[in-house]
Amino acid sequence: MRRDISEPPKPLLLLLVAISLRSVSGLSDDHPSSKDAVNAKANPSNSSSNTRREVLFICLGVVGIALLFVFLLKLWQKKKREEQHARLLRLFEEDDELELELGLRD
Numbered sequence: 001m002r003r004d005i006s007e008p009p010k011p012l013l014l015l016l017v018a019i020s021l022r023s024v025s026g027l028s029d030d031h032p033s034s035k036d037a038v039n040a041k042a043n044p045s046n047s048s049s050n051t052r053r054e055v056l057f058i059c060l061g062v063v064g065i066a067l068l069f070v071f072l073l074k075l076w077q078k079k080k081r082e083e084q085h086a087r088l089l090r091l092f093e094e095d096d097e098l099e100l101e102l103g104l105r106d
Contacts, residue, residue: 016065020062
């Protein structure tokens, strides 16, 4: 089960989006039995702006986390590329030493 390096980790991203969407409903203070419900009916623009603000912050958080994961993925890819390049250079250096030891090259 080998995954392509250029493919982003989709299951983890989907999990984060699902958790953030669950937290939106958990942050809501619009319970019908609360005293704020009466105030929300009297002043609907205040409650809708609070909801919009919460949704905006959650969306910014999800975007920030996604950008962090993309950055970490690119950093990991660069590190793997450098390791593979170093391994390739070591492979050719060993061949040169082997040729000298066997006397195949002057």
